[in-house]
Amino acid sequence: MSEGAAAALRVTLIDDHPVFRIGMAALLDSLEGITVVGQVPGFAAARELFAEGHETDVVLMDIDLGDGSGVDLTRDLLRDRPDLRVLVVTMHEDDDAVVAAVRAGARGYLVKSSPPDAVERAVRAVAAGEMILSPAVAERAMAYVLGGQRAARVPFPQLTAREREVLDLLAHGLDNTAIARRLTLSPKTVRNTVATVLAKLSLRDRSAAIVRARAEGLGGGDPAASGPSDS
Known part of the structure; x- marks a missing residue:
């Protein structure tokens, strides 16, 4: 690759809602320098995809997958591939699962109702190594970090x-x-x-x-x- 030719940012979508997944893929593929390299509908399919050596830069991860938890999947994927940048997708930014996902290693979250420009900013920022957190989520996540190993694991983070x-x-x-x-x-x-x-x-x-x-x-x-x- 020449220095003047930057590689496209590769994004993989993991979401059990096909309409959302298809719409998000169309949006991302329309943006310069971003390409969707994979789409899967759930936990098992994602594990299979990455077990086959799937290469991607950013993962958009639905928190509440039909066959499992996006938080658990985030933890599993990052254990095997710590270089991945995971951006969790949620309906509500104050969801306890958002904080749990950040604890699991996600770089932040994207609200499903976000406008296209916000989606682009979030994906590019996470790919660049930035964190995408609201002040409230950041405060709760920091409390966990400062608590270190004393912080208890939250069972069923997808629940309120x-x-x-x-x-x-x-x-x-x-x-x-x-x-x-x-x-x-x-x-x-x-x-x-x-x-x-x-x-x-x-x-x-x-x-x-x-x-x-x-x-x-x-x-x-x-x-x-x-x-x-x-x-």
């Missing part, structure tokens, strides 16, 4: 704090009525939250959720210690 709280009480064996009473919520809100948790974790029913939650360390200790949260 409230959803994890409900799942924890579910893992204690409480039914919806008891959970609602404990968290000062309506039974309908608890029922809807449980349904959301099952969908996010790709679980069939409450029993499967309990097994999965206990495997991740939830459901231990005294459930009476779980009081209403601020979320």
